[in-house]
Amino acid sequence: MWAGVVTLFPEMFSALTEHGVSGRAVKRGQLEVAFSNPRDHAHDRHRTVDDRPFGGGPGMLMKVEPLLEAIQAIRQQAPSPPRVIYLSPQGRPLTQQRVTELAALDSLVLVCGRYEGIDERIIEMCVDEEISIGDYVLSGGELGAMVLLDAVTRLIPGVLGHADSAVEDSFTEGWLDCPHYTRPEEFAGRRVPEVLLSGNHALIRRWRLKQSLGRTWQRRPELLKDLALSDEQQQLLAEFLREQAT
Numbered sequence: 379m380w381a382g383v384v385t386l387f388p389e390m391f392s393a394l395t396e397h398g399v400s401g402r403a404v405k406r407g408q409l410e411v412a413f414s415n416p417r418d419h420a421h422d423r424h425r426t427v428d429d430r431p432f433g434g435g436p437g438m439l440m441k442v443e444p445l446l447e448a449i450q451a452i453r454q455q456a457p458s459p460p461r462v463i464y465l466s467p468q469g470r471p472l473t474q475q476r477v478t479e480l481a482a483l484d485s486l487v488l489v490c491g492r493y494e495g496i497d498e499r500i501i502e503m504c505v506d507e508e509i510s511i512g513d514y515v516l517s518g519g520e521l522g523a524m525v526l527l528d529a530v531t532r533l534i535p536g537v538l539g540h541a542d543s544a545v546e547d548s549f550t551e552g553w554l555d556c557p558h559y560t561r562p563e564e565f566a567g568r569r570v571p572e573v574l575l576s577g578n579h580a581l582i583r584r585w586r587l588k589q590s591l592g593r594t595w596q597r598r599p600e601l602l603k604d605l606a607l608s609d610e611q612q613q614l615l616a617e618f619l620r621e622q623a624t
C-alpha cells in the first residue's frame with residue numbers, strides 16, 4: 379500500500395510510521411508513506427498557507443494554490459492512480475467495511491485540512507471521497523489520516539501475525555468485541571470466567587460469540603439491525619438476554 383499524505387505537519391506521522399504494527403509494516407515495506415507539504419509550495423516571502431474566507435466569518439482556510447500544487451506533486455509520486463481522500467467532518471463516516479475496501483487499493487492520497495478547512499474548489503477538482511472519523515471537530519485532518527491508515531494497514535495481507543490476527547476482529551463481523559482476560563486467573567477477588575480456562579474451544583467460541591452479541595445489543599443495538607443473524611447467533615443472543623434478566 380502506498381499512501382501520499384498532504385499535510386502541514388508531516389512530523390506528526392511518526393506516531394504511525396515509527397511505532398507498533400504500522401511502524402513494522404513501514405519497516406517491512408508493506409506500507410509506504412510519502413509526504414507533500416503545502417508550505418513547500420507557498421512561494422511568497424512569508425510562505426503563506428492560509429487565507430481569509432470570502433463572506434467573512436471566523437478563522438482561516440488553507441490557501442488554494444499551495445494546496446493544489448502539493449496535491450499535484452504527491453499524485454505524481456503515486457505508483458498507480460491514487461484514490462484521493464479528504465478527511466473532514468462533512469465526509470462519510472469511516473467504518474470497518476470502508477476500511478476493508480480501502481485496504482484493497484494500491485495507492486491512496488490523504489489530504490489533511492487545517493484551520494477551518496479547504497476551498498470547496500479543491501474538493502471539486504481533486505478529491506474523490508470525503509471521509510470523517512467522527513462527528514466532532516479536530517484542529518487538523520492529520521489524526522483522521524492516521525486513524526484511517528492504521529486501520530487500513532492492519533488489513534494488508536502479512537501485516538498482522540497470528541498473534542494479533544485481524545480475522546478475529548469482531549468489527550469485521552459487524553458487532554462489538556467480547557470481554558478478554560489474561561493472567562492471573564484471579565485478580566482483586568475477580569475470577570476469569572471458567573469457560574475460558576476449560577480448554578473446550580467449541581464452548582469458548584460460543585461464549586465469546588454470545589458475549590459479543592449481547593454487549594452489542596446492550597451498547598450499540600443499531601449495529602445489529604442491519605445484520606442477518608444465523609439461527610445459532612439468534613439463540614446465543616436470546617440466551618444472553620435471558621441470563622441478564624435473571
Ligand SMILES: Nc1nonc1C(=O)N[C@@H]1CC[C@H](O)C1
Pocket residue numbers: 465466467491492493494495496509510511512513514515516517518519522
Ligand atoms: N472529524 C473529522 N474527521 O476527519 N477530519 C475531521 C476534522 O474534524 N477535521 C478538521 C475540520 C477542520 C480542520 O481543518 C480539520
